[in-house]
Amino acid sequence: MVEFGHAFKDKYYTLLDREVTLVNHGSYGTTSTMVMDQLRKVCEEEELYPDEFYLIKSKEQYVAQINALANYIGLDHKNLALVPNATMGINTILRSIPWDFEKDSVLVHTTSYGACSNTVKFLHDYYGLKFDTTTNVYPMEDEEVLSNFEKKLATGQHKVCMFDMISSMPGVMLPYKGLIKLCKKYNVLSLIDGAHAIGMVDLKFIDELQPDFLTTNLHKWMSVPKSCALLYINPKHHDTIQTNPISWSYISEDRKNGAPYNSETVMIDKFWYLGTVSYAPMLCVEEAIKFRSEVCGGEQAIRDYQLQLREKAVRLVIEQFGPGAELLENSKGTLNVPGMFNISFPVDTRYVPVVKYLTENFHDWRNFKAKCEATMVTKDKAFAPFLVHNGKIYVRFSVFIINEASDYVKSSKMIKNRLNEALEEQYQQLFDLNSKTRKLEIK
Ligand SMILES: Cc1ncc(COP(=O)(O)O)c(C=O)c1O
Numbered sequence: 001m002v003e004f005g006h007a008f009k010d011k012y013y014t015l016l017d018r019e020v021t022l023v024n025h026g027s028y029g030t031t032s033t034m035v036m037d038q039l040r041k042v043c044e045e046e047e048l049y050p051d052e053f054y055l056i057k058s059k060e061q062y063v064a065q066i067n068a069l070a071n072y073i074g075l076d077h078k079n080l081a082l083v084p085n086a087t088m089g090i091n092t093i094l095r096s097i098p099w100d101f102e103k104d105s106v107l108v109h110t111t112s113y114g115a116c117s118n119t120v121k122f123l124h125d126y127y128g129l130k131f132d133t134t135t136n137v138y139p140m141e142d143e144e145v146l147s148n149f150e151k152k153l154a155t156g157q158h159k160v161c162m163f164d165m166i167s168s169m170p171g172v173m174l175p176y177k178g179l180i181k182l183c184k185k186y187n188v189l190s191l192i193d194g195a196h197a198i199g200m201v202d203l204k205f206i207d208e209l210q211p212d213f214l215t216t217n218l219h220k221w222m223s224v225p226k227s228c229a230l231l232y233i234n235p236k237h238h239d240t241i242q243t244n245p246i247s248w249s250y251i252s253e254d255r256k257n258g259a260p261y262n263s264e265t266v267m268i269d270k271f272w273y274l275g276t277v278s279y280a281p282m283l284c285v286e287e288a289i290k291f292r293s294e295v296c297g298g299e300q301a302i303r304d305y306q307l308q309l310r311e312k313a314v315r316l317v318i319e320q321f322g323p324g325a326e327l328l329e330n331s332k333g334t335l336n337v338p339g340m341f342n343i344s345f346p347v348d349t350r351y352v353p354v355v356k357y358l359t360e361n362f363h364d365w366r367n368f369k370a371k372c373e374a375t376m377v378t379k380d381k382a383f384a385p386f387l388v389h390n391g392k393i394y395v396r397f398s399v400f401i402i403n404e405a406s407d408y409v410k411s412s413k414m415i416k417n418r419l420n421e422a423l424e425e426q427y428q429q430l431f432d433l434n435s436k437t438r439k440l441e442i443k
Helices: 006-012 033-048 050-073 086-094 114-127 142-153 176-185 205-209 266-271 282-295 299-321 349-360 362-380 405-431
Strands: 080-083 105-109 130-134 160-164 189-193 213-217 229-233 340-345 386-389 392-398
Touching: 033 050, 033 282, 050 080, 050 266, 050 282, 080 086, 080 266, 086 114, 086 160, 086 189, 086 213, 086 229, 105 114, 105 142, 114 130, 114 160, 130 142, 142 160, 142 176, 160 176, 176 189, 176 205, 299 340, 299 392, 299 405, 340 405, 349 362, 349 386, 349 405, 362 386, 362 405, 392 405
Parallel strands: 105 130, 105 160, 160 189, 189 213
Antiparallel strands: 080 229, 213 229, 340 392, 386 392
């Protein structure tokens, strides 16, 4: 049995700054030294003889990664591609659907990831693509999420529905299987942002339920170096979806009478080469799988550790934050995932109008957040992302195999101080009678 925790971190994550208390694995992932060594090896191989690497070796190595991954997660390799990240996965799909801009619409949700909903907004602003939004206010029951989506899908106005499996902020699970079924029921294409899914959630459902599109980051929870994500495309869309950027694999109308795409290899033929960039992170998938299965003892062992540590961590953060702090969860306990949890941050009554003000003034909120984050990152070296949701500040903590309970005591103490410091500063700016920058009167 592998002993996860700090000793594991010291042995397998030697590149990590020893002063950092890492409780934000969810944003960027962390890669073990063994996999980073492989990354360096591949980079050196690229440089050793670029012509040989790009012309002869890279495609073969790419195919080996796809096959290893498909085998590891139990999916048909023919529907899979590797792309640099989830944002690219979403862009790949949204920017090659042959839209009818006169009438087509995309349904998103209020908690969709900004970079991805921005892609929809870009298509709206530049080309007139319509979009609509369903509102997620947590804690929500799955039935409520589903019925809100269903109301919108039943209108028959939407061509695509883009939804998260696990949202970023707050870090909560959506009833993605039910949402895929709803999309099928109303004949709407499902575009699934599963950025946080692989490494936390079993993905076998993909071949069973056959959504239209799904992307998931391998660099977040799967221990692959940045940048690497998986893109699943349902076979019925293999011909239509093109790479982003459009590259050599595109067969234009004037070449259509030449060789068409081969249905057995179309995903590989399209996605293995998108231009001259380093493919080294993608070519480390096999090594990451080796790390997770041989060193960590497999997906279940990783998940078991996260689940039992998460339970302790929730209790410890609540203790540190003090009375009023609560885990964001619904009545059936379906919101939380193995590696993330969100705790509400209780604010002093003095700061209640500050939080309200920040919710209503986006520019000031951004400044507040950026300043507070910078202090957490640089001064304390203990950072967890936070947001205001449903009138409360929520802090999202991550739980990984390199963490122990003490990380949550240490980080939540520092985060609490920094948030209170920032709230006080904001209070002074907004309300303090002696402050030159005072903006508001207390009512
Ligand atoms: C839900 C969700 N979607 C998309 C992304 C984008 O991931 P990336 O920056 O790797 O493209 C993230 C990143 O945190 C995310 O949480």
